[in-house]
Amino acid sequence: MRFWRRKARENELERELRAHLELEAEEQRESGVPAEEAAYAAQRAFGNTGLVKESVREVWGWLLLESLGQDLRYAFRSLRGSPVFAFIAIWSLGLGIGANTAIFSFVNAILLKRLPVPNPEQLVQLEAYENGKRVNNNFSFPFLAALNKRSTAFDGVAGRFAVRVSLAIDNSAFPLNGELVTGNYFDTLQVKPALGRLLTKEDIETAAANPLCVISYALWQGHFAGDPQLLGGKLLLNGHSYTVIGVTERGFYGPQLQSPVDVQMPASRMADFLSGFFSVAADGWKAPNFTWLYPLARLKPGVTMAQAQAMTDPLARAIRLELTDAGFRSQAAAQKTSFRLTDGSQGSDYNSPYAKPVTVLMGVVILVLLIACANLANLLLARAGARAKEFAVRLSLGASRGRLIRQLMVESLAIAACGGALGLLLAYWIVHTLLLYLNTGQSAGEGLAVAPDPLVIGFSLALSLLTALLFGLAPAWQAARPDLVPELKGTSSGTKSGVGLASVSIRRFLIVFQIALSLTILFSAGLLTRTLSRLKTVDLGFDPARVITLKIDPGMNGYSAERSNRIFDQILSRLRAQPGIAAASFAMVSPLGGDNFSVDFSVPGQPLKEADAKTYINIISPDYFKTLNLARVSGRDFDERDGLAGFHTVVVNRLFARQFMPGLNPLGQHFKAALGGDVEIVGVVKDSRYRGLRETPVPLVYFPAKLIESSSYSVLVRTRMPGEQALANIRQVVRSVDPKLPIFDMQELQEQIDRGISSERVLSFLSALFSVLATLLCSIGIYGLIAYAVSHRKREIGVRFAIGAQKSDVAGLFLRESLLLVAAGALVGVPLALASTGVLQSVLFGVTANDAVTLTLTVLVFMATGLLASVLPVWKATRIEPVEALRYE
């Protein structure tokens, strides 16, 4: 539009000048100048037309700039004149924008980022479902190979599995994040090498004789300083020698957004890295019933996910049936499995625990921003009301309404700009602090990496401008329309002028709006905080106090099974000998550590119930229950004999006994498990939490370590000493057994448990913070409104006092007004709060989304806030001298 106007102006100017020149030329001719000379003479009298046009253009530009500059200077001057207003306005906007930008950065990092490969939207994952529930998202090697070969929907179906790798250089061990991959992995992801070449199908097949590996660009640069000589060199991974054949391209760090991968090895070398549970045959990696690989497939161009889904489900089912052998899962069970495709653009096995909390927070933050805007609008309206006289004078002196409105808008934009700048600073600070809070206790590389990026900055700038327009326009419109005469006469200040009344109604509406939104936030915060406290006090079934957990994996050093066992025995006996240690044991699954293992089993004489014939397991040493203070119900604990020949025993929890052997005494019962074969129950223990705090207890079978071997365990130690001392003590003991043994994830058990609820902690913390902010903004708004009412009704108050009203009557008058506002806000806010917290239900624990107690408390808090906010102006009202008030004009 600007451009069009400019063109029109130029054309008009051209017309005007031409008319002038023609007229002049005509007059010249009339005064006798010959025709050809006339035009020339006219031009000379006129001057340089081009220069004239330039001067006029300059005038156009300069005037606009000048008046804008005036407006800006005036805006800053008037803001400096009301420092309190400016401070509150800029800070409330800054906080709103800062919080929004910070959370949006998280949304960006978690929900919107995609894998840095070409066309990530073509990537999909595969999941197996049974009876509508997801049962598996990893598959066996032959299954994926068959799917890759026979599917027409995909450009490749690859599999991967993350492992921990110990890189030995000279005499030190470096922990790395590694990945076992299938031959078409790099092709499917369309990753290019930065140096050398990447793994292919042939490499997987020949890996037994010739183990190759590919390292990441980051590792190559960071650890090996980008040395090109590394190509063809050998690396000692978990004690095995691998030849480096290539480096992946810069920017690729694996298929998991938040865990960068340092090195990829062929899937056929699985035995080198899965030293724990699966010390299986060298061919185990391609066993048809061993499901371990996580799939990532790329859709053929032009194939939609729906089409691929339709093609894949029957094919996958067929392949599954072909591969299933007669095991515990009958063919009938295999037939019940269905397969679904899900989006893989954000990487493999991507289940960020922060996805839902971030969405919830985004909602809260938008509400806070709206409240901040409403607050600002309120502040500006109040300010405009106070300046009504000034505007009246200016209007009467000839200022145009448009100019006045423009100047007010510039003022709003100035506030928005300052608020936006402050918001950006706050955003950086909030992101930084949140990251520190979230990543405590996590090893490097596992934590979240969030940084404000251009998208975020653009978002916050857009937000600032939008808010400027939103709250700049309404008050500006209002302010530029005062009734001149009563304003100038000054009589409007005592009565309710037209503007005053309208303005107050709008302000009341804004306050009610603010209160309603704040109520929603406070209610949500209340629910989330109660969820957190419920989670923290949930009955674990055991006592984590003073228990330390640490992971030791001698298999990573390449030790044999016997040597590993000896190491563990030595560690346990030395730990138990320590005076400061009450009990020590080890287990394959550290409680609430996030791991879980399950096996199939069958109970003789009981009919097989498909999905029920599966139980969760743990593999433990003696004293496990003593270490955790897990109460025993009947029978005995394991001792040194259990697991050896003739003593194939297990301990089960109460739930297992009740579910699978109802009515029987579980002690002495036998059943057949997929691991360990025929076993006898020798003990029953109390139910306890296994995977996470939110789950209901599950049936659990404990196997003795000597029965089913693993080479990596979590050592659990109950200490009598305070934290730091205990950690040092344990480390020293382990080192005394074998100084070259790396220790992973050593922490207090309580810390590990807390990590599982880190997203709830964040949610609760942040929502509480926001509700404080929202309530503060509301109280400022209420204060402003009541103060305005008091100052506007000074005469009325004076009259009341004069005719005998008591201080308490006047106080009551205004306190009632404030309570009415809160009540109105509650009237709107309560249904709003109830409607919106339905969304929270999936995040809550131990409270329902319409919890009455929390709701009542919330409303009471607001009533208190309203009263508190009105205290100062009401107190001022009671101090009014009737004589002075009546004199006030």
Place this chain on the structure above:
Amino acid sequence: MPKEPSDRIELLQGTLDMLVLRTLLFGPAHGHQIAKHIQRTTEDLLQIEHGSLYPALHRLERKGWIAAKWEAAGKDLKREFKYYRLTPAGKKQLVAEESKWKKLTGAIAQVMWPVEE
């Protein structure tokens, strides 16, 4: 041209504004008419390039002291000219400029020809 163009323009800008406003006090006129009027009434003493009027006219229009309208004129109403007229704000501005000018010339006169007490 004896003087520096910038000097001349600067000097004339403020006074040119005043002259234009004064000219329009008698009624609306278009650019050519204004130029001719100034020339005539100053008996050709004030030789201004016609073109230099136009930046002044546009500036005055932007400031709201004069208003413009295209109207048909000329012998047979076939031509159109952009006529300017004084606005009430412009009238006030003229008064202000006049008094400023009088003060200025008065001050200069005092310096040049001090009144003997």
